Amino acid sequence: xxxxxxxxxxxxxxxxxxxxxxxVIAQALRDGGMEVVYTGLRQTxxxxxxxxxxxxxxxxxxxxxxxxxxxLFPQVVDLLKAQGAGDILVVGGGIIPEEDIPALKDAGIxxxxxxxxxxxxxxxxxxxxxKN
Amino acid sequence: xxxQDQLDKIAAKKENWTAKxxxxxxKRPERQTQFAVDSGVDINTVYTPLDLADMDYDRDLALxxxxxxxxxxxxxxxxxxxxxxxxxxxxxxxxxxxxxxxYLLEQxxxxxxxxxxxxxxxxxxxxxxxxxxxxxKVGVAIDSLADMEILFDQIPLGKVSTSMTINAPAGVLLAxxxxxxxxxxxxxxxxxGTIQNDVxxxxxxxxxxxxxxxxxxxxxxxxxxxxSKEIPQWNTISxxxxxxxxxxxxxxxxxxxxxxxxxAYVDAAIKAGLDADAFGPRLSFFFNAHLNFLxxxxxxxxxxxxxxxxxxxxxxxxxxxxxxLRFHTQTAGVSLTAQQPMxxxxxxxxxxxxxxxxxxxxxxxxxYDEALALPCDESVMIALRTQQVIGYEIGVCDLVDPLGGSxxxxxLTNALEEKAMDYISKIDALGGAVKAIEYMQKEIHNSAYQYxxxxxxxxxxxxxxxxxxxxxEEKPKGLLKVDLSVGDRQVAKLAxxxxxxxxxxxxSLLNKVREAAMSDANMIPVFxxxxxEYATLGxxxxxxxxxxxxxxxQIVF
Numbered sequence: 001x002x003x004x005x006x007x008x009x010x011x012x013x014x015x016x017x018x019x020x021x022x023x024v025i026a027q028a029l030r031d032g033g034m035e036v037v038y039t040g041l042r043q044t045x046x047x048x049x050x051x052x053x054x055x056x057x058x059x060x061x062x063x064x065x066x067x068x069x070x071x072l073f074p075q076v077v078d079l080l081k082a083q084g085a086g087d088i089l090v091v092g093g094g095i096i097p098e099e100d101i102p103a104l105k106d107a108g109i110x111x112x113x114x115x116x117x118x119x120x121x122x123x124x125x126x127x128x129x130x131k132n
Numbered sequence: 133x134x135x136q137d138q139l140d141k142i143a144a145k146k147e148n149w150t151a152k153x154x155x156x157x158x159k160r161p162e163r164q165t166q167f168a169v170d171s172g173v174d175i176n177t178v179y180t181p182l183d184l185a186d187m188d189y190d191r192d193l194a195l196x197x198x199x200x201x202x203x204x205x206x207x208x209x210x211x212x213x214x215x216x217x218x219x220x221x222x223x224x225x226x227x228x229x230x231x232x233x234x235y236l237l238e239q240x241x242x243x244x245x246x247x248x249x250x251x252x253x254x255x256x257x258x259x260x261x262x263x264x265x266x267x268x269k270v271g272v273a274i275d276s277l278a279d280m281e282i283l284f285d286q287i288p289l290g291k292v293s294t295s296m297t298i299n300a301p302a303g304v305l306l307a308x309x310x311x312x313x314x315x316x317x318x319x320x321x322x323x324x325g326t327i328q329n330d331v332x333x334x335x336x337x338x339x340x341x342x343x344x345x346x347x348x349x350x351x352x353x354x355x356x357x358x359x360s361k362e363i364p365q366w367n368t369i370s371x372x373x374x375x376x377x378x379x380x381x382x383x384x385x386x387x388x389x390x391x392x393x394x395x396a397y398v399d400a401a402i403k404a405g406l407d408a409d410a411f412g413p414r415l416s417f418f419f420n421a422h423l424n425f426l427x428x429x430x431x432x433x434x435x436x437x438x439x440x441x442x443x444x445x446x447x448x449x450x451x452x453x454x455x456x457l458r459f460h461t462q463t464a465g466v467s468l469t470a471q472q473p474m475x476x477x478x479x480x481x482x483x484x485x486x487x488x489x490x491x492x493x494x495x496x497x498x499x500y501d502e503a504l505a506l507p508c509d510e511s512v513m514i515a516l517r518t519q520q521v522i523g524y525e526i527g528v529c530d531l532v533d534p535l536g537g538s539x540x541x542x543x544l545t546n547a548l549e550e551k552a553m554d555y556i557s558k559i560d561a562l563g564g565a566v567k568a569i570e571y572m573q574k575e576i577h578n579s580a581y582q583y584x585x586x587x588x589x590x591x592x593x594x595x596x597x598x599x600x601x602x603x604x605e606e607k608p609k610g611l612l613k614v615d616l617s618v619g620d621r622q623v624a625k626l627a628x629x630x631x632x633x634x635x636x637x638x639x640s641l642l643n644k645v646r647e648a649a650m651s652d653a654n655m656i657p658v659f660x661x662x663x664x665e666y667a668t669l670g671x672x673x674x675x676x677x678x679x680x681x682x683x684x685x686q687i688v689f
Binding site: 014015016017018019020023024026027028038039040041042044066067068070071072095097098114115116118119120 | 250251253254256262263264265266269270334337338339340378379380466469470471503504505506577580581584585587588594596597598607611613614685687689
């Protein structure tokens with residue numbers, strides 16, 4: 001690992017208000033030595049991408065429990081690429097049916113963490129896959 | 133309850149017994165060095181009259197239906213009528229949800245509970261850009277009275293009671309429900325149901341807020357006043373601990389933060405000139421039923437006693453009906469696992485049993501597949517059957533408060549009351565619930581994080597997640613999928629409504645909404661007038677956003 005700490009944006013796209021998981025993950029990443037910014041609720045893909053660029057993050061982690069992931073996750077990846085920030089690692093979590101995961105991965109979401117995932121798995125995945 | 137002589141004898145025996153216990157523990161160490169409930173109350177090996185030495189039966193328990201209602205709000209409870217079995221449902225279009233409602237009623241469900249999609253809950257029509265991807269996902273999409281008419285097609289609103297999980301735009305949805313019942317030929321005094329209408333917990337943890345606190349509290353007081361005059365049996369609010377618990381709160385925090393929100397609503401209504409007894413009897417509550425079975429039973433009993441004291445002693449309510457805490461319960465969504473989902477049936481059954489032993493007025497049991505998707509017909513039926521087993525087969529409904537008098541249950545009820553009162557005093561000192569939103573968010577987040585760490589460190593067992601894991605588990609089949617075309621169909625339907633209605637009339641009624649909002653008038657009658665002419669939810673909420681501005685969340689993390 002380089003000296004530089006990993007910077008992560010934890011984001012809640014869409015209208016879903018369930019942020020228990022997002023905040024718990026954010027805290028775990030922070031306790032895992034990363035710098036974490038949490039967007040708060042109701043973020044559009046545009047707002048998330050603009051925050052990611054402004055905060056100069058290495059990772060964007062998104063959480064959706066409302067079922068809108070298939071629409072919103074890929075939009076964030078596309079917008080990041082359009083802004084020349086395609087090297088940012090994008091991961092997601094929430095209530096995401098298994099059959100939706102291949103399409104999300106094709107769209108550029110590196111990993112999807114479902115219910116029951118131990119916190120350290122998320123921390124480990126990010127440390128191993130982040131591009132500096 | 134015991135005289136000093138009896139207590140002394142028990143204490144002497146317990147001393148000898150404790151010596152024996154220590155010897156046993158040396159030979160066979162206990163599974164944990166310490167036992168405690170998540171609310172932070174230590175659990176002793178056994179409870180005796182010594183733990184209840186200060187208890188006064190009349191003051192602390194009394195009989196069911198009598199102040200302070202620890203043992204229940206009615207004298208005979210389920211011996212008269214079982215709780216209302218009310219499964220929360222709603223997805224996709226009004227047509228699909230209407231089918232699910234009618235299916236549930238055919239299966240013996242006794243009341244409806246409607247879930248709305250997020251755009252509806254946040255006051256956006258389906259054609260709003262932010263609605264994209266969310267239409268019909270977590271509930272039914274309702275844009276105008278036209279959708280409501282389909283939603284309740286062939287369901288007589290004068291005879292069925294309906295609970296609507298709607299908060300920030302509750303006044304508008306209530307107006308649509310009234311207009312829909314009238315179209316079916318019922319008078320508004322005949323309708324019966326509940327709107328959630330609890331905006332403070334939206335700020336704290338659920339997220340479907342629209343307006344800042346001040347106009348939100350005014351709208352809530354408007355609803356209290358309107359209903360007390362026009363639909364006296366309507367439950368005007370469901371003050372909700374459910375979501376506070378789901379967000380991570382402990383049982384003691386759930387009681388405290390919910391009742392602190394209740395205090396804020398009562399304060400606001402009294403400030404608006406209403407009498408506590410004019411609206412007090414129609415306040416209702418909504419709690420979670422979580423996994424620690426005995427702690428949950430004690431929680432429901434403690435919540436009833438605390439609220440009775442608040443209404444009587446703090447607000448001086450005179451009508452005993454204002455003192456009673458009537459509540460709906462839902463089993464804990466967070467306790468469901470995506471792994472080995474059938475095990476969720478058992479978790480839900482025990483949680484539901486705690487709610488029944490705690491004296492709930494209505495109950496929703498979660499379906500086993502809800503950590504994966506919205507529930508399918510089969511899983512919903514098993515969830516409903518779980519309630520029917522509790523109600524009809526296992527004998528727990530043949531008497532009131534069967535666990536009352538248990539040394540442990542009474543001791544834990546006291547301990548939870550004490551913990552909850554400590555939190556309520558802290559919130560009072562901060563200036564009340566609205567001022568204490570960030571404080572409550574911090575407390576909830578800390579509890580949520582501790583809970584997750586306990587699972588990750590194997591201090592808390594979750595079957596299928598950190599223990600008894602099955603390799604190569606078979607994936608569940610038949611999960612419900614919301615049809616993706618629902619969004620397009622809903623947008624087309626809305627366009628048709630807007631083209632066919634009398635738009636000049638709608639515009640003048642929206643102006644009337646604006647005038648009412650800018651004056652001190654009660655806004656609900658104007659909402660009813662506007663929705664009757666098919667003014668949409670998004671249009672009415674748009675006017676309110678324009679007049680009052682929007683709430684900006686403080687990010688607490």
